[in-house]
Amino acid sequence: MTDDQLTQRFYRSIYLIRKIEEEIARIYPTDKIKSPIHLSIGQEAVAVGVCEALNTSDYVFPTYRGHATYIAKGGNVKAMIAELYGKSTGCARGKGGSMHLIDPHAGVMGASAVVGTNIPLAVGAALSAKLGTDNRVSVAFFGDGAVEEGVFHESMNFAGLKKLPILFVCENNDYAIHTPRKDRQSDVPIYRWAESYGIESSYVPDGDVSKIYSAAAAFVSRLRSGEGPFLLECSIYRWKEHVGPNDDFAEGYRDAKELDQWIPRDPLVTLARDLSNQSRSRIIMEVEALITDAFDFAQESPVPDATELLADLFQEAN
Amino acid sequence: MKRILTYSEAILEATRQEMERDPSVIVYGLGVNDPRGIYGTTRALHEQFGNARVFDTPISEDAMTGVGIGAALTGLRPIHVHIRMDFLLLAMNQIVNIAAKSHYMYGGAVSVPIVVRSIIGRSWGQGAQHSQGLHALFMHIPGLRVVAPTTPYDAKGCLIASIRDNNPVLFVEHRMVHNLKGHVPEEAYVVPLGQARILAQGDHITIIGISHMAVECMRAQHELAKVGVSAEVIDPVCLSPLDMQSIFRSVERTKRLLIVDSGWLSCGASAEILASVAESVEDLGQIKLKRMGYAPVPCPTTPSLERLFYPNAQTIAQAAYNLVKNEDWAPEDVTAQEVIEFRGPF
Numbered sequence: 111m112t113d114d115q116l117t118q119r120f121y122r123s124i125y126l127i128r129k130i131e132e133e134i135a136r137i138y139p140t141d142k143i144k145s146p147i148h149l150s151i152g153q154e155a156v157a158v159g160v161c162e163a164l165n166t167s168d169y170v171f172p173t174y175r176g177h178a179t180y181i182a183k184g185g186n187v188k189a190m191i192a193e194l195y196g197k198s199t200g201c202a203r204g205k206g207g208s209m210h211l212i213d214p215h216a217g218v219m220g221a222s223a224v225v226g227t228n229i230p231l232a233v234g235a236a237l238s239a240k241l242g243t244d245n246r247v248s249v250a251f252f253g254d255g256a257v258e259e260g261v262f263h264e265s266m267n268f269a270g271l272k273k274l275p276i277l278f279v280c281e282n283n284d285y286a287i288h289t290p291r292k293d294r295q296s297d298v299p300i301y302r303w304a305e306s307y308g309i310e311s312s313y314v315p316d317g318d319v320s321k322i323y324s325a326a327a328a329f330v331s332r333l334r335s336g337e338g339p340f341l342l343e344c345s346i347y348r349w350k351e352h353v354g355p356n357d358d359f360a361e362g363y364r365d366a367k368e369l370d371q372w373i374p375r376d377p378l379v380t381l382a383r384d385l386s387n388q389s390r391s392r393i394i395m396e397v398e399a400l401i402t403d404a405f406d407f408a409q410e411s412p413v414p415d416a417t418e419l420l421a422d423l424f425q426e427a428n
Numbered sequence: 429m430k431r432i433l434t435y436s437e438a439i440l441e442a443t444r445q446e447m448e449r450d451p452s453v454i455v456y457g458l459g460v461n462d463p464r465g466i467y468g469t470t471r472a473l474h475e476q477f478g479n480a481r482v483f484d485t486p487i488s489e490d491a492m493t494g495v496g497i498g499a500a501l502t503g504l505r506p507i508h509v510h511i512r513m514d515f516l517l518l519a520m521n522q523i524v525n526i527a528a529k530s531h532y533m534y535g536g537a538v539s540v541p542i543v544v545r546s547i548i549g550r551s552w553g554q555g556a557q558h559s560q561g562l563h564a565l566f567m568h569i570p571g572l573r574v575v576a577p578t579t580p581y582d583a584k585g586c587l588i589a590s591i592r593d594n595n596p597v598l599f600v601e602h603r604m605v606h607n608l609k610g611h612v613p614e615e616a617y618v619v620p621l622g623q624a625r626i627l628a629q630g631d632h633i634t635i636i637g638i639s640h641m642a643v644e645c646m647r648a649q650h651e652l653a654k655v656g657v658s659a660e661v662i663d664p665v666c667l668s669p670l671d672m673q674s675i676f677r678s679v680e681r682t683k684r685l686l687i688v689d690s691g692w693l694s695c696g697a698s699a700e701i702l703a704s705v706a707e708s709v710e711d712l713g714q715i716k717l718k719r720m721g722y723a724p725v726p727c728p729t730t731p732s733l734e735r736l737f738y739p740n741a742q743t744i745a746q747a748a749y750n751l752v753k754n755e756d757w758a759p760e761d762v763t764a765q766e767v768i769e770f771r772g773p774f
Contacts, residue, residue, distance in 0.1 A: 169502065203535030212534040219501060220534045224525050230491040231526065234498020241454075241480060241504065248498075261521075264491030271486065422532050423571055425539040425594040 114384075116162070120319050121381045122393045123158045127178045128378060129401055130187065134177075134194065135355035137405070143194045145207035150178035152349035155377050156281045157182040159314075159322025160249060160342070163330045169217050169235040169248040171228040173281070174209040175348075176221035179251055185213035191404040197411035204414045205422075226252060226259035229278070233265045236276035236339070247275045247333045255286035257300055263307075266341075270307035275333040277326065278304070278341040283348045288363040301343035311341035319377045347372040433612040435605050438584040439469040439545075443507065445616045446591045447477050450505065453591060454481045456492070457509030457545075466509055467547075467606050489518035493544070497527050497596075500542040505591060513546040513600065514560050527596040528571030543590045545599045547606075548639065548690060551734070551770045556726035561639065561691035566598045567668045567700060573621055574668040576600035576690075578642040580610040582665050585619025593621065600667075602640035602690060604766045624671035626678070630658035632752045633684040635744065636675065637663060638697055641688040641721075644764060647741035648748060651759035657752050667697055672704050679705055683714055684751045688739050689721035696721060716751045720744065740764060 111119075131149045138147065150157065157178035161170065164183065172179035180190060186201060193200030194208050201212055202220075212220040219235065222228045232250030239246040256262055257280065269276050280300050284291050304311035312329075314321045322344055329340040349369060351358035359366040382390060433441065447453045455473055457466070461484050465471030474482035485492045489510070496506040510516055516523065527540045549558040566574045575597060577586045583601070590597040627642060628649045637645030642663040649659040660678050664670055679685045685705060687698040698719040706712055720739040727737050741762035749757045 171498075200535070202533065202537065205535050206533050210533050212537050214537055219498075220530060220538060222526065224521065227494065227521060227526055230494025230522065231498035231501065233491070234495040234500070235502040236498075237495060238499045238502035238504050261488075261490045261494065264486065264488035265494070267486055268488060268491055268495060422536040424573075425531050425536070427592070427594065 116323070117381055117384050118389055118393065119162055120158055120323070120377065121385055121390070122397060123162070123182050124154045124319065124377050124381070125393060126397045126400070127154045127158070127181045129397060130181065130404070131177060133401060133405060135350070138355040143208070144196060145194055145209070146353050147194070147208045147355065148175035148353050149350045149355065150175055152372060153281060153283060153346045154178045155317045155319040155322055156279065156344045156346050157251070159319045160277070160279050160326040162323050163327035164217070164247070164249065166217055167244065168246050169219055169232065169239070171219050171232040171235070171248070171250050172211065172221040173228065173251050173253060174221055174223045175253070176211055176251070177208070180211040180213065180218050180221070183218045184216040185211065185218045186216070187400060188404045188407045189213065191408040192411050195408040195411070196413060197408055198414040198418065199407070199411040203418065226256035226261050228252070229256065229262055229265045233269045233274060233276055236269065236274035237272070239275050240272070245334050247277060247330055249277045249279055251279050251281060253286070254280060254282040254284060254291050254300060255294070257303065258294060266304065266307040266309060269339045270309050274339055276339045277329050277333060278309070278339065280341065280343040282343055282345050284345070285348065285352070285364065287352045288361070290364070299343070301341060304341040309339050309341050311343065314342070314344045317344065317346045317372065317375050317377070319381070430611040431614060432609050433580050435580045435583050435601070435608050436468040438580040438612045439587055439601070440471060441612070442584040442587040442616070443470065444473065444476070446588055447473065447481065449616065452503060453505045453507065454499070455507045455509065456483045456485055456496070458485055458487060459511060460484060460509050466511055467603070470509060489515055490522060493519035493522035494526065496542050497522055497540055500540045501530070501538050505541045507543045507545060507591065510544070510546040512558050513548050513562050514557050516544070516546055516562060523566070523572070523596070524569050528569045531595065532571060539594045540596050541594045543587070543597045543599050545601065548600065548602045550602070550604050550640070550738070551767050553729040554727065555729040559727040561689070561722070563598070563600050563667055564691055564696040564700070567697060571596070572668060573597040573666070574600065575621055575666050576639040577665050578605055578637070578639055578663050580608065580612045582619050582625065584612050585617050586621065586665065588616055589618045589621050592618065597621070600639060604640040604770070605643065607766060608643065619665070621666045622669040622671055623665065624674040625663045625665050626660065626674065627663050628659065628661040630660035630682070632658045632682055633686060633748050634660045634662060634675070634678040634682045635748055636685070636687045636701060637661060638667070638688065639690040641690045641739060643766070644739060644741045645688055645744055647762050647764070648745035651741065651745045651762055652748055655749070655757065657749055659748055670701065670704070672701070672708070675701060675705065676708055679715060680709055684716045685718070686744070686748050686751060687719045688744055689719070691721055692724060693719050693721045694724065718747055718751055720747060
């Protein structure tokens with residue numbers, strides 16, 4: 111792939127995520143989406159940089175702030191919006207909502223609302239991949255809060271022990287809801303924790319999607335040749351409130367000056383400089399049509415029938 | 429001549445046959461490949477199937493449960509073995525929040541075919557943290573199957589059914605039944621999950637025994653027969669789903685119900701069975717009801733107190749006789765050989 115093609119892919123994916131989430135935020139006050147939403151606005155580069163380095167058959171295990179990961183990995187956008195609307199055409203047939211997006215055909219395994227629970231699942235998928243023959247890799251996405259859970263350390267230890275094909279990706283936005291990392295952890299950087307488990311790591315400090323992609327692609331290539339696991343930590347910034355569609359700088363737990371540092375790094379601004387007007391216009395038109403379709407589809411889809419309440423508790427034998 | 433195996437041998441045979449049949453079956457857990465092989469239930473499987481499919485783990489129940497679930501989500505059929513049921517408390521988040529929920533919460537998009545085997549300990553001072561029968565915690569959760577077979581025949585058939593099931597199954601074994609012997613056919617067979625087994629037919633009282641207590645109930649049934657009380661003994665085998673129809677049919681005939689659990693009474697399996705009976709049987713006022721189980725304390729280690737912690741054949745027979753005859757009577761002490769013969773430290 112040429113640099114220009116790659117730039118177009120980054121731009122398209124980030125633009126799609128950003129515009130979908132802006133539309134979600136715009137619609138949210140109408141109460142059409144009766145589900146907690148954790149927006150990725152500002153954090154898209156991590157999901158996009160990593161997922162662009164993966165194949166469709168590779169596994170990703172997103173967090174509850176997972177819209178970006180779902181979209182970047184190629185999850186079905188219509189089914190996503192329908193899921194947020196609680197419709198029967200949703201990716202979880204209306205039973206999961208924003209925090210439980212899933213699309214196994216795109217390798218998007220279900221997102222979990224309990225911090226850190228997806229990490230060992232991703233390790234298990236890597237175990238499956240290692241026993242299989244199709245050379246897949248698995249990616250666990252998690253925030254800087256999840257690394258405080260015991261299960262993160264248990265998972266790193268086991269993955270390191272068994273040398274599993276997994277990439278641990280820490281999306282470090284520095285806040286666990288409203289509490290900054292300095293009030294929660296000692297000042298050893300998270301990526302350096304990996305060394306304790308014999309896991310090589312790297313760190314991208316500035317949210318640069320090209321750097322994230324390069325780091326992820328290098329690790330993924332080594333995973334496919336039998337090395338690993340690896341950990342990639344990316345500092346990034348959440349522009350919106352922890353949960354909900356609004357800004358929250360007025361709450362006083364963080365300073366708007368923090369955001370000022372990140373605005374100039376907005377990949378939609380930086381990537382646009384490297385794109386021709388023609389290709390940018392083409393991407394924008396294509397993405398906006400896709401978004402209109404998705405929201406129309408969600409709006410027009412039926413809600414689940416009452417019989418759905420008791421359906422799918424168990425999977426019956428084939 | 430009927431082929432006789434111990435319960436442990438039946439578990440091992442079921443596992444081996446399923447691993448031979450289906451390469452996606454894996455076995456893991458603390459000690460599964462050590463020389464003792466979880467009381468023989470996993471012995472030498474790693475030699476036959478290799479270390480990739482049969483492996484020991486770090487002491488990380490939370491992550492290792494998640495690893496099994498992640499593997500199940502992506503095509504494997506893991507069997508995760510815990511030498512004590514008490515350790516499942518360290519895995520509750522993954523079992524309850526992920527395994528039980530995934531098929532429903534994701535609208536049927538994925539399934540979690542995992543078997544979590546765990547063993548309830550008893551005797552030789554197992555004490556408060558190595559003796560708990562926590563099956564009721566899992567019966568509470570929609571999306572989990574809970575199986576607790578008592579006989580070697582059911583152990584093999586239920587384990588095969590559990591491995592082939594596409595959903596998470598909590599497979600509960602009692603240490604005191606591991607050495608019990610019984611008829612086990614050589615070929616692989618399935619005992620459907622959700623069918624109670626009538627261990628003895630009778631007319632005067634229905635006695636339900638869960639896991640090891642089913643063995644004690646059979647001893648009590650034997651003593652009761654000597655004094656003219658005919659007890660029907662039912663082993664639910666599967667606790668979720670519960671085969672309540674078999675219990676209703678029996679209770680409506682005998683009008684007396686005694687439930688004996690390998691666990692505590694409060695919010696337990698016995699409470700669930702009793703509540704279902706109360707909701708469903710006709711002439712509830714004509715039916716006498718009683719429950720027995722662990723004493724409402726943590727299990728003490730000293731044998732003098734531990735003996736009092738559990739129901740036994742004598743106290744079960746005594747309670748049953750009282751329900752039937754409204755008189756006091758107890759058989760001579762009926763010894764449970766498996767408890768007496770058990771030598772620790774494990």
